[in-house]
Structure formats: structure tokens, C-alpha cells
Amino acid sequence: MAKQTDCDFKKLELVIAFEPDDDLRASLLDWAQEQFGEDVMLKIRIDKSLIAGAQVYFEGKYVDLSLSKKIYAKYL
Amino acid sequence: MQNIYKKYLDEIGEVGEVTAVKSAVVTASGLPNAFLGERVLTENGVWGLIFSIDNQKIEFLTLSVGSIRIGEKLVRTSQVFEIEVGDHLGSGVFDPLGQTILGETLSETKTQSRPVDIEAAGLSSRKDVTEFFETGVGIVDLIMPLGKGQRELVIGDRKSGRSEFAIRAMTAHASAGGVCVYCMIGKRTSYIERIIDSFTQVGVLDRLCLITTFASDPAGLIYLAPYSAMTVAEYFRDQGQDALLVLDDLSTHSNFYREVSLVSGRFPGRDSYPGDIFYAHSRLLERAGNFKNGSITALPIARSLEGDLSGFIPTNLMSITDGHLFFDPLFFNEGKRPAVNPFLSVTRVGRQTQGELQKNLGREISTFLVDLKKLRSLMHFGAELTERVQAKLNLGQRLESFFYLNRRLPLPWQQSLFLAAAIWKGWGKGKPSEEFEPMLFAALAKLESDQSLQNLVNELIAEDELEDYLLKVKENFKALGGEDV
Numbered sequence: 001m002a003k004q005t006d007c008d009f010k011k012l013e014l015v016i017a018f019e020p021d022d023d024l025r026a027s028l029l030d031w032a033q034e035q036f037g038e039d040v041m042l043k044i045r046i047d048k049s050l051i052a053g054a055q056v057y058f059e060g061k062y063v064d065l066s067l068s069k070k071i072y073a074k075y076l
Numbered sequence: 077m078q079n080i081y082k083k084y085l086d087e088i089g090e091v092g093e094v095t096a097v098k099s100a101v102v103t104a105s106g107l108p109n110a111f112l113g114e115r116v117l118t119e120n121g122v123w124g125l126i127f128s129i130d131n132q133k134i135e136f137l138t139l140s141v142g143s144i145r146i147g148e149k150l151v152r153t154s155q156v157f158e159i160e161v162g163d164h165l166g167s168g169v170f171d172p173l174g175q176t177i178l179g180e181t182l183s184e185t186k187t188q189s190r191p192v193d194i195e196a197a198g199l200s201s202r203k204d205v206t207e208f209f210e211t212g213v214g215i216v217d218l219i220m221p222l223g224k225g226q227r228e229l230v231i232g233d234r235k236s237g238r239s240e241f242a243i244r245a246m247t248a249h250a251s252a253g254g255v256c257v258y259c260m261i262g263k264r265t266s267y268i269e270r271i272i273d274s275f276t277q278v279g280v281l282d283r284l285c286l287i288t289t290f291a292s293d294p295a296g297l298i299y300l301a302p303y304s305a306m307t308v309a310e311y312f313r314d315q316g317q318d319a320l321l322v323l324d325d326l327s328t329h330s331n332f333y334r335e336v337s338l339v340s341g342r343f344p345g346r347d348s349y350p351g352d353i354f355y356a357h358s359r360l361l362e363r364a365g366n367f368k369n370g371s372i373t374a375l376p377i378a379r380s381l382e383g384d385l386s387g388f389i390p391t392n393l394m395s396i397t398d399g400h401l402f403f404d405p406l407f408f409n410e411g412k413r414p415a416v417n418p419f420l421s422v423t424r425v426g427r428q429t430q431g432e433l434q435k436n437l438g439r440e441i442s443t444f445l446v447d448l449k450k451l452r453s454l455m456h457f458g459a460e461l462t463e464r465v466q467a468k469l470n471l472g473q474r475l476e477s478f479f480y481l482n483r484r485l486p487l488p489w490q491q492s493l494f495l496a497a498a499i500w501k502g503w504g505k506g507k508p509s510e511e512f513e514p515m516l517f518a519a520l521a522k523l524e525s526d527q528s529l530q531n532l533v534n535e536l537i538a539e540d541e542l543e544d545y546l547l548k549v550k551e552n553f554k555a556l557g558g559e560d561v
Binding site: 057059060061062063064069 | 105107108149
């Protein structure tokens with residue numbers, strides 16, 4: 001079997017507002033693997049300007065579920 | 077730019093990631109619903125145009141200068157590539173995105189967005205080419221005439237005067253109140269400066285739209301330049317104007333298209349050009365023509381090698397256009413300017429737009445030039461020349477002195493016709509070129525300054541019969557200067 005490279009994995013990118021601990025990382029990965037299969041790779045970025053919530057990038061799709069977006073939408 | 081990026085990201089909800097950068101072509105993953113020809117924007121503010129798509133990846137051409145790194149994100153815009161067109165494009169120097177290059181302030185005009193690469197208008201919106209297009213070049217106006225809406229290829233070696241011809245045609249068209257769009261494809265900065273200078277000198281820069289791309293611009297932008305220029309010409313056509321579009325030149329355009337195609341891994345065909353190089357040019361030139369509301373006369377320029385017309389791109393373009401003017405390096409080396417070779421040039425729809433006088437005199441002179449060519453080749457045998465043959469050779473010399481007059485300003489076709497008729501009827505008979513040329517220059521100066529002579533020339537055009545016209549021209553030799561018959 002050919003060696004699996006980074007490119008063969010589905011990449012799930014999460015942008016969140018805080019540094020996750022190992023437990024959270026593990027449970028996020030578990031959840032992702034449950035949803036999308038074993039070959040999913042989790043990438044987490046920190047952006048405090050999000051305040052809370054997350055931005056999700058997955059297979060070319062993007063969803064902004066952050067609090068900052070909601071605040072902007074409501075007040076600005 | 078970050079705000080625009082964010083706006084598209086939120087609106088469309090799709091994101092891509094750059095996976096490879098190969099010169100002007102960038103490969104990215106993601107953007108599941110992207111379509112061909114769509115505009116994309118990277119995080120760092122570089123615009124791109126989607127060039128190819130498959131299941132796994134998209135490829136786009138970069139349209140602006142800026143660095144792109146692997147891993148960088150990009151968004152789609154749901155828009156095809158469009159430019160803002162409006163009356164402000166009637167004069168000035170622009171890039172293919174419709175942005176001014178010299179930084180002048182543009183007048184506030186009503187603009188509209190138009191996609192750059194569209195399908196050509198159908199048959200129902202077109203009409204026959206019936207109106208004469210004046211280039212201001214004697215030999216072309218008389219022997220190889222063009223019509224408004226004609227697509228005439230201008231082909232020749234490097235430095236054979238193709239651009240000079242186009243500049244004269246644009247000067248003539250702009251002086252007559254027409255709109256000109258000059259598209260310079262991948263030119264040197266010094267060349268563009270020289271062109272701007274020469275238009276300023278003849279005083280028509282404010283009536284020209286120059287779409288320029290520099291050799292250092294991204295290949296994608298250079299590839300798009302003629303399509304942008306055509307869009308501008310279409311805008312003016314839709315305003316009911318007769319636009320002249322010069323594409324300088326399509327050989328360079330094909331080279332840039334070949335570059336991006338090879339870099340993106342498309343299979344090379346003849347001369348390493350991609351398989352759709354014909355389509356790239358045909359879909360562009362098909363958009364020119366004579367329409368019910370206006371016309372676009374296109375003068376695409378192409379390069380031949382060592383006077384060889386049978387190259388791949390030249391033959392492609394010949395089959396797309398309605399004829400070609402061949403700028404022969406041999407003619408150029410003989411000092412003929414413009415070096416148009418009437419024997420190897422073709423005009424398919426121009427002749428039907430000429431008036432009877434022009435058509436008949438043009439036909440007679442063309443036949444004469446062919447005879448003259450044969451006669452000259454026979455002369456190599458060293459036969460003794462009879463008086464009749466000498467007269468014929470002298471007429472040929474005088475006609476050539478007139479046709480290949482090195483002149484910057486355009487000559488109105490009525491004056492060309494008058495001078496050609498005068499020579500045909502014996503003006504300057506027996507004079508060798510050295511004596512005849514000063515006579516010709518004096519006559520041209522007189523024609524330029526003497527209003528009554530101009531009126532006379534314009535009145536004579538009203539004649540129906542060529543013979544009557546020639547007789548009247550003969551009666552007025554004296555007005556031209558020089559003596560006798």
C-alpha cells in the first residue's frame with residue numbers, strides 16, 4: 001500500500017479564540033473522525049479577535065460561527 | 077484588500093488553499109463550486125482568473141503583482157472577469173483592468189461593468205460591410221481598401237513598419253472623429269513612451285484609448301489585454317460609434333498564452349502552442365465586425381519570420397480575418413514606406429465599400445502594377461527598351477514614389493485619389509524619381525495649405541465616370557504645381 005501523505009488526509013481547520021488543552025484536542029479529533037472518517041487531520045489556529053465560537057474550514061467550505069461575527073452583525 | 081477578502085469569504089462561504097505556484101499559474105485546492113473564468117482573490121490581495129478546473133484542484137492566472145505563498149488562502153467571487161467601461165475610456169492610458177496608468181484624474185462618467193470574455197454577437201445584430209474605412213495611407217486606400225467593420229491582419233517582419241501603419245490609420249480615424257482603441261501587448265516601457273509621444277505630436281492622444289501591458293506584467297494580464305480592449309471597443313460600438321481596434325501584436329499574445337499553457341501542463345501542439353490557440357484568437361476577432369448600431373474595425377498585428385507568411389500563428393490569423401496587409405521586408409529594404417506588398421496582400425470585403433472612381437482607378441493601377449512587375453523581371457535579360465516601355469517604367473516609378481512616400485500624417489483618400497489620377501494621367505511624365513519626389517512633396521504641402529485646392533479635389537469626386545474624372549484632373553494639373561503634361 002502506498003504511503004499516506006498529508007495530501008491524502010482531509011483537513012479540518014478550526015480557528016478558535018483560546019488555546020485548547022490536550023483533552024479538548026483529543027475530543028475534537030474524536031468527534032471529527034466520527035463525522036468524517038479516520039483520514040481526517042485537525043488543524044487548530046488561535047485568533048483572539050474571535051472572542052468565542054469558531055471559524056471552520058473544511059474541504060473548501062467555510063463557516064464563521066464566532067461571537068465576533070454575531071456582534072458585528074448585530075451592532076456594527 | 078483584507079476587507080474585500082473577508083467580504084467574499086463570508087458571502088460565499090468557500091475557501092481554497094494554494095498548493096503550488098508555477099510562474100504565472102497558481103494551483104489551489106478547495107473552492108468546490110468555482111467555475112471557469114471566475115475571479116479569485118488571495119489573502120494578500122492578489123487577483124486571479126480561473127484558467128482550469130478538475131475534481132481535485134483549480135488553476136488560476138495571476139492578474140496583479142504580489143507574492144503568493146503555498147498554503148495561502150483564497151476566495152472566489154462568483155463573478156467573471158469584468159471591467160468598468162464608460163466614456164472616460166475615450167482617452168487615456170489604461171491597463172487591461174481599466175485602471176489608469178499615468179495617474180490622471182478621470183472625469184466622473186457613468187460606468188457599467190462588462191465581462192471581458194464573452195461570446196460574439198450573432199448574425200441578427202450584424203450587417204454587411206458597406207462603408208469605406210479611411211486609413212490615410214494612399215496604397216491601402218486605393219489598392220487594398222478596408223471597410224468599416226473589416227478585420228484586416230497586418231503582418232510583417234519585426235521593424236517593417238506595421239505599427240507605424242497602424243498609428244497612421246488611428247491618426248486618420250481619430251482626426252475624423254472616430255474612436256480608437258490601441259492594445260499594446262507585452263511591450264517595452266520605452267516603446268509605450270515613444271508611442272505616447274508620437275500621438276501627442278500629431279495631436280490625437282486625447283482621442284485614443286490605449287490599453288497597455290508591459291513585458292514585465294503578469295502573463296495572465298497580458299493574455300487578457302486584447303479581450304479587455306475588445307470590450308472597450310464594444311462599449312463604443314454600442315454607443316453608435318465606429319471604433320477602430322488595433323491589437324499590437326497577437327504573435328506576442330500567443331507566446332504568452334503558450335507560456336501559461338505550458339506552465340499549467342497542457343499538452344503542447346504545433347510549435348508548442350496549446351490546442352486551443354486558434355479558438356483563443358477566433359473568439360476574440362469574431363467579436364469585431366459591422367453591426368446594426370456601430371462597427372468595430374479590427375487591425376490585429378502579427379509577426380512573420382524572414383518574410384515567411386506560412387507560420388502557424390500567421391496562417392491561423394489569416395483564416396480568421398478578412399484579408400491581410402503584408403509588410404514585405406524586401407520592400408522595406410528597398411526604402412519603400414509603408415512597405416505594403418500589394419501582390420501578397422488581400423482584402424476580402426474592402427473593395428465593395430469603395431466608390432466607383434476609386435474602384436475603377438484602383439483596378440487599373442493594380443493591373444498596371446502586375447504588368448510592371450513582369451516587365452521588370454524581363455528587363456533582367458538586358459533587352460533594349462523601346463520608348464513605350466520606358467514610359468511605362470517611368471509611370472511605375474512615379475506611382476511608387478507616391479505610394480511609398482514616407483509620411484507621418486495621414487493623407488485624405490480624396491487627395492490620394494486625385495494625386496494617383498494625376499500621375500496616371502501624366503503629371504510629372506518623364507521625370508526620374510529624384511526630380512519627381514520634390515514635386516510630389518510640394519504638391520502635398522500645397523494640398524494641405526490651399527483650401528481652394530482642397531475644395532476642388534473634393535468637388536471632383538462627384539464625377540461618376542472615371543474618364544471624366546481623369547480629364548478634369550488633367551485640366552487641373554497646374555494647380556498642383558510642376559508644369560506640363
